[in-house]
Amino acid sequence: MLPEGYDTVETTVRAVLRDVLGLSADRVAGFTATTPLFGALPELDSMAVAGVLTEIEDRLGILIEDDEVDGDMLETFGALVEFAANKALV
Template sequence: MSKEALDSELKSIIADVLGIDAEQAEALNEESGLFGHLPELDSMAVAGLLTEIEDRLEIIVEDEDVDAEMLETYGGLLAFAETKLSEA
């Protein structure tokens, strides 16, 4: 999967899980804050987001993979997904 395709899919997942509009998700960039910045992304939403990422990207997210840095910014989440896809 190309970085552009992954970026588009990840933004789609975020919009679907958090119930935000596609334009808001599309506006996310590498520095955009996620956890603690998007009110829709609370601790309960994190679990749903990670489950949907696993399902749609066909990757496995282990408990030890999840940390604050990964969820701090959109760029961190994108880099995490790229790494997981390269391991698959």
């Protein structure tokens, strides 16, 4: 069972990816938990990661520390949503 608010976090992460990376709404709507992100989306390069994380922080009212950022959290859409949910739904 997903925690209360998880859907809101997922919707927010979808919106951030759409807005920051300039992806279409249809493309982002098709993302599943296993959709690969970093290394698979050309739009999500190392420069774009900072923008995505900053926007997630702003929209969810969380703080992401530099030492929390790693390849695992950006590997798939599900991993990024789970990371954001763990920060936002504490």
